[in-house]
Amino acid sequence: MPVVKHKKIDVLFSAEAIAKRNAELALDVAARGYSNLLVVSILKGSFIFAADLIRAMHVAGVEPDVEFITVSSYGAGTESGAVRLLRDIDSDVKGRDVLIIDDILESGKTLKFTRDLMLERGASRVALAVLLDKSMRRKTDLEADFVGFPCPDQFVVGYGMDVGHAFRQLPFVGVVSGDA
Ligand code: IMP
């Protein structure tokens, strides 16, 4: 079992499993035939997933532009509250197909806020790609178009996801299971 920062981490999704799934997701994205595609990666949690998925998309023949948006949904705790836009994209999305990438779809508030923002600005189609889906936590009617894996109802870290900005560097997704 990996030990990081003196904590034992249970691996849920290995680096190999994620890489294999990313290649499949990229083929699914390619099959949709998006035109003038703009990828919008939601910071900070999706930065590694987005980096890997867009490279898999390149292999699958997709040629997106790439932007980043920073939205914050968590207040002090770990329950998703009001969503705020902290840093916007620079591109005009009017008439474009947009693929929003996030790490986890939980209540759906983060992705609903971001999707609605792109639609209000005149995007033609807005699709959603997430690495993990905690469907048992949903509080909106939102579903993602592309899902890496269904996720158990546990707080996960790694592959971009953090607790207090730690553990983002892990190449796998895991759960902190206790002191090492
Ligand atoms: P939602 O707005 O409730 O769908 O929350 C989604 C956001 O919450 C994601 O972008 C994540 O950043 C964060 N999040 C939800 N569950 C976890 C977790 O288990 N680990 C780390 N971040 C999480």
Ligand code: MG
């Ligand atoms: Mg996030």
